[in-house]
Amino acid sequence: MREIYGLIKSQSPPHHFEFSDPFWVLITTVLSHRTKDEVTDASARALFERYRTAEALARADPEEVRQIIRRVGFSRVKAGRVIEVAKTVVGRFGGRVPSTLEELVTIPGVGRKTANVVLADAFGIPAIAVDTHVHRIANRIGWVSTKKPEETEEDLRRIVPEDLWLGFNPTLVEFGKHVCRPVGPKCGECKVSQYCEYYKKKVR
Ligand code: SF4
Incomplete structure (x- = not known):
């Protein structure tokens, strides 16, 4: 092995890591489903430029978010999803992304893969x-x-x-x-x- x-x-x-901040690692991973890395990274960067914080993204207009991420696949669904993720991080976790698998998978739209990416890439916690x-x-x-x-x-x-x-x-x-x-x-x-x-x- x-x-x-x-x-x-x-x-x-x-591997190129676009972000190290846990919230933006989380958002980038949510956007990445069935999308090329270059497109995901560019869209996440554009979102970050416009909103910067979980609080700002939680208040965002879904149509504006969809326009910003329009090159990623399923942009309408993902726009709703990243706003929902932001609202949950703000509303339930005080604006900070949790650092356990058990808590991460309670965020709507976050499965084990995304949770494990966040643990490993954002928090340096061993995860596959x-x-x-x-x-x-x-x-x-x-x-x-x-x-x-x-x-x-x-x-x-x-x-x-x-x-x-x-x-x-x-x-x-x-x-x-x-x-x-x-x-x-x-x-x-x-x-x-x-x-x-x-x-x-x-x-x-
Ligand atoms: Fe195996 Fe993939 Fe290497 Fe082919 S490229 S030998 S399938 S590991």
Whole structure:
């Protein structure tokens, strides 16, 4: 596991983090669903320029927010969602994003993946966020054999040493964007191929 992860890391460019502030990490992650990172980051930046704080976003006009984030997928739904998140953070948590998984998942629209991203990227708390990249790669390599991301998270929490949890998601996201792509994985140049179940089946 450790050796394979090291090989993955050696092929993954550094991940770009747009924000370190917990509230904006949370908002960026809510916006990111089914949206390219560049578009998500630009939209989150534009939102931040306009509102700056959870209090300001909580009072925002949904149509104005939708206009600002119009390039992200499902912009109408996400506009409502980020305002709702802001209202909850202000109304229930005094304007501060909570730092436990149990509290984070009580915020409307926040699931385990988003909560784990916030824990790891904003608070530096070891957590494994399973998005489509992590789910796909873990199954291809054969670390897990699962249908749902929640099952993948449960299994990975058992098999990934805890000192690797921080940075695990960003490393696999970059690996998934550049090497183990959803369509057309670059198996021929991948340093992990000798350990990878998907590759072994492919060349059999
Ligand atoms: Fe992904 Fe192919 Fe590398 Fe396996 S060998 S991890 S499928 S790129």
